[in-house]
Amino acid sequence: MNWQRVVIKLGTSSLTDDFGRISPPKLWAIARAVQVLQLELNCKVVIVSSGAGAAGRERLGIELPLTLPEKQAAAAVGQTLLMLDWAKALAPEPVAQLLLSASDIKERERYINAKNALEASLKLGAIPIVNENDSVATSEIKLGDNDTLSAWTAQLINADALIILTDVDGLYDHDPRENKNAKRIEIVKNIKEVESFAGNAGSLRGTGGMVTKIKAAKIASEAGIETVIIGGGGAGIEEIARGNITGTRFLAKPKTSAKKAWLSQQDESGKIFIDKGALKALENGKSLLAIGITKIEKEFAFGDVLAIICNNEVVARGLTNYSHDALKLIQGKQSHEISKILGHKDYDEVIHRDNMALIKEKDD
Numbered sequence: 181m182n183w184q185r186v187v188i189k190l191g192t193s194s195l196t197d198d199f200g201r202i203s204p205p206k207l208w209a210i211a212r213a214v215q216v217l218q219l220e221l222n223c224k225v226v227i228v229s230s231g232a233g234a235a236g237r238e239r240l241g242i243e244l245p246l247t248l249p250e251k252q253a254a255a256a257v258g259q260t261l262l263m264l265d266w267a268k269a270l271a272p273e274p275v276a277q278l279l280l281s282a283s284d285i286k287e288r289e290r291y292i293n294a295k296n297a298l299e300a301s302l303k304l305g306a307i308p309i310v311n312e313n314d315s316v317a318t319s320e321i322k323l324g325d326n327d328t329l330s331a332w333t334a335q336l337i338n339a340d341a342l343i344i345l346t347d348v349d350g351l352y353d354h355d356p357r358e359n360k361n362a363k364r365i366e367i368v369k370n371i372k373e374v375e376s377f378a379g380n381a382g383s384l385r386g387t388g389g390m391v392t393k394i395k396a397a398k399i400a401s402e403a404g405i406e407t408v409i410i411g412g413g414g415a416g417i418e419e420i421a422r423g424n425i426t427g428t429r430f431l432a433k434p435k436t437s438a439k440k441a442w443l444s445q446q447d448e449s450g451k452i453f454i455d456k457g458a459l460k461a462l463e464n465g466k467s468l469l470a471i472g473i474t475k476i477e478k479e480f481a482f483g484d485v486l487a488i489i490c491n492n493e494v495v496a497r498g499l500t501n502y503s504h505d506a507l508k509l510i511q512g513k514q515s516h517e518i519s520k521i522l523g524h525k526d527y528d529e530v531i532h533r534d535n536m537a538l539i540k541e542k543d544d
């Protein structure tokens with residue numbers, strides 16, 4: 181395996197015992213595997229670790245169902261327990277705790293901040309341990325499951341692979357707990373073909389099931405990152421260091437620029453329709469100016485992601501310098517007219533080239 185950077189995602193069931201307590205034997209076996217990957221493959225590892233909620237509930241002696249503030253408190257308590265154990269298990273390497281939420285992925289500036297923090301931690305020799313910021317994130321602002329978080333983390337560090345460790349050794353065509361003829365899928369080339377195998381089975385204490393794992397594989401694949409789903413705890417990960425993957429491998433699409441991968445996977449807040457002249461300018465590497473805009477749709481604000489459409493086709497996506505209200509006034513106008521119309525002009529470009537990804541171009 182020629183991997184230089186991997187993200188390992190550990191579900192709650194991979195880290196806790198039947199009572200929800202962090203299980204030192206499980207965690208230490210994984211820590212050992214991380215060290216093997218680092219020493220034998222010279223591979224940098226980022227861990228996405230669940231288990232805070234379960235550990236916190238166990239420590240506080242409370243059980244589901246809980247109110248939202250109680251869940252937040254459990255996560256706050258459990259997160260410290262989790263990090264204490266990781267710090268001990270991975271010593272002498274320092275560990276770096278990063279708690280992210282959906283806005284750290286969706287807002288470009290915060291995304292770059294998270295990326296810089298991860299890069300610096302890796303460069304300084306720390307092992308980043310990532311979890312969702314469950315003690316402040318409520319459901320509207322949550323990614324909601326660590327499978328999705330791990331796929332974004334893999335993008336953040338431009339990983340070669342995302343390893344999702346779970347309590348089954350891969351994706352099966354039927355639920356292996358119910359059907360003994362179920363077959364494990366070894367390699368997935370086209371994710372669409374396996375989506376129907378996911379079922380809804382999740383483990384007792386975790387959040388995801390196969391559905392979120394497949395979704396994660398899709399996010400990673402778009403950015404050119406392979407995903408493997410394996411079982412077997414720390415030993416399963418160590419096998420990978422020896423070149424054996426007993427699990428399901430999701431092959432990735434070709435690597436694309438990090439910016440393009442990010443832009444192409446964000447939900448758009450609005451739409452901008454452009455004429456053929458503007459499309460030509462974009463294809464020649466230029467920014468989008470107001471003059472080429474024929475119509476806008478939906479409400480959006482400065483910095484939002486917009487889809488750029490020409491002839492009924494999305495041709496690009498980018499971050500807008502102008503809100504919906506401002507753009508309504510300046511669409512179709514020359515850049516030098518903007519300050520007269522709006523009373524000020526912060527930007528010549530509506531979407532700057534640096535903040536745009538063409539959908540069709542080969543490389544950008």
Ligand code: GLU
Binds near residue numbers: 191230233312325
């Ligand atoms: N962030 C949650 C926790 O640490 C886990 C979410 C998940 O496993 O998907 O408890």
